Amino acid sequence: MDFSSKLLENAVNEVSRLPGIGKRTALRLVLHLLKQPSDNTKYLTNALTQLRTEVKECKKCHNISDTELCHICSNPNRKEEIVCVVEDIRDVMAIENTGQFRGLYHVLGGKISPIEGVGPQNLNIESLVNKVKSGEVKEIIFALSSTMEGDTTNFYIYKQIEKYNITTSTIARGISVGDELEYADEVTLGRSILNRIPFGDSLKQ
Amino acid sequence: MDFSSKLLENAVNEVSRLPGIGKRTALRLVLHLLKQPSDNTKYLTNALTQLRTEVKECKKCHNISDTELCHICSNPNRKEEIVCVVEDIRDVMAIENTGQFRGLYHVLGGKISPIEGVGPQNLNIESLVNKVKSGEVKEIIFALSSTMEGDTTNFYIYKQIEKYNITTSTIARGISVGDELEYADEVTLGRSILNRIPFGDSLKQ
Numbered sequence: 001m002d003f004s005s006k007l008l009e010n011a012v013n014e015v016s017r018l019p020g021i022g023k024r025t026a027l028r029l030v031l032h033l034l035k036q037p038s039d040n041t042k043y044l045t046n047a048l049t050q051l052r053t054e055v056k057e058c059k060k061c062h063n064i065s066d067t068e069l070c071h072i073c074s075n076p077n078r079k080e081e082i083v084c085v086v087e088d089i090r091d092v093m094a095i096e097n098t099g100q101f102r103g104l105y106h107v108l109g110g111k112i113s114p115i116e117g118v119g120p121q122n123l124n125i126e127s128l129v130n131k132v133k134s135g136e137v138k139e140i141i142f143a144l145s146s147t148m149e150g151d152t153t154n155f156y157i158y159k160q161i162e163k164y165n166i167t168t169s170t171i172a173r174g175i176s177v178g179d180e181l182e183y184a185d186e187v188t189l190g191r192s193i194l195n196r197i198p199f200g201d202s203l204k205q
Numbered sequence: 206m207d208f209s210s211k212l213l214e215n216a217v218n219e220v221s222r223l224p225g226i227g228k229r230t231a232l233r234l235v236l237h238l239l240k241q242p243s244d245n246t247k248y249l250t251n252a253l254t255q256l257r258t259e260v261k262e263c264k265k266c267h268n269i270s271d272t273e274l275c276h277i278c279s280n281p282n283r284k285e286e287i288v289c290v291v292e293d294i295r296d297v298m299a300i301e302n303t304g305q306f307r308g309l310y311h312v313l314g315g316k317i318s319p320i321e322g323v324g325p326q327n328l329n330i331e332s333l334v335n336k337v338k339s340g341e342v343k344e345i346i347f348a349l350s351s352t353m354e355g356d357t358t359n360f361y362i363y364k365q366i367e368k369y370n371i372t373t374s375t376i377a378r379g380i381s382v383g384d385e386l387e388y389a390d391e392v393t394l395g396r397s398i399l400n401r402i403p404f405g406d407s408l409k410q
Contacts, residue, residue: 014252019234019237044219044222049246
């Protein structure tokens with residue numbers, strides 16, 4: 001692309017470094033900002049700068065938070081002894097939206113992935129093991145995505161904590177509610193038969 | 206969406222005000238920035254702020270520029286007497302990429318669109334008419350998109366300048382190079398037959 005302005009080129013280059021945003025989209029976004037009142041650009045850049053410099057990581061669960069302890073960890077009504085292990089903060093938001101979980105979370109910050117150069121030491125695994133070691137946790141629920149990396153991460157953590165004899169579980173895999181059986185993939189359908197639950201239990205949900 | 210942090214919520218809200226970016230995409234972008242070194246956020250916000258505060262509009266063609274006159278208008282090798290009228294700077298970039306045009310541009314900054322509240326007074330039409338009036342322009346090429354709004358804008362400008370007796374033309378509409386005839390829409394195909402060109406001319410291009 002041949003830009004008429006160095007400033008424009010620079011802005012487009014920076015915006016197009018964001019994931020999933022190419023040069024054309026970046027140009028469209030930047031031209032939009034130029035057409036809007038300059039206050040809009042100020043609000044946007046201030047919000048991003050403030051977030052990047054002031055946001056904290058909850059020291060207990062590694063969730064993103066404005067305070068030392070996030071609003072979930074500091075809520076006295078949540079069951080401290082059940083910890084749900086998730087990959088990142090979006091998973092926390094997704095599970096919170098269901099309203100079905102009253103325990104605490106532990107955000108790993110990723111999955112073990114040798115291809116992307118992410119090892120156990122890059123994730124918040126040690127602090128999870130310490131929580132288990134201290135005896136404050138009675139059950140760990142693994143809620144990572146069921147990919148090779150997710151399964152590897154589950155297994156790695158499991159090996160670290162199995163000696164402490166706590167309950168470990170993983171979220172159920174099965175056919176989505178409302179889905180047609182014929183369109184489900186074989187692995188999911190197979191697992192949903194192997195992990196079938198008593199019919200009476202399904203009525204309660 | 207239920208955010209664990211006001212700062213995060215604020216940043217996501219600001220990013221999702223950009224066109225074509227919803228809350229989910231905004232969250233993904235913002236979390237990406239949080240994972241990257243904080244310098245990346247600084248580069249991005251600086252580039253946007255600098256662009257918004259320092260960029261100029263070329264006083265001759267209204268193109269975006271770092272200087273008073275853009276690099277096209279200040280190029281002595283371009284033919285000043287031929288002016289191509291376009292909607293916005295992306296069209297300038299698209300035409301420049303073809304390398305076929307050696308005249309100057311005039312960026313209107315939009316199209317007349319009563320539905321969106323854009324009237325002639327919101328566009329750079331007066332300065333175009335003044336250019337024609339002063340006698341420095343010999344030919345106007347209309348290169349707006351061929352929509353209702355584009356055609357209206359073309360016609361409005363044409364009515365303003367027809368008394369000055371200069372050449373006016375519009376870019377050719379027809380079947381795209383490489384396209385199959387059977388998939389072309391009727392209007393385009395019909396126009397391409399009405400506006401047929403001598404076969405010898407097509408060989409020169």
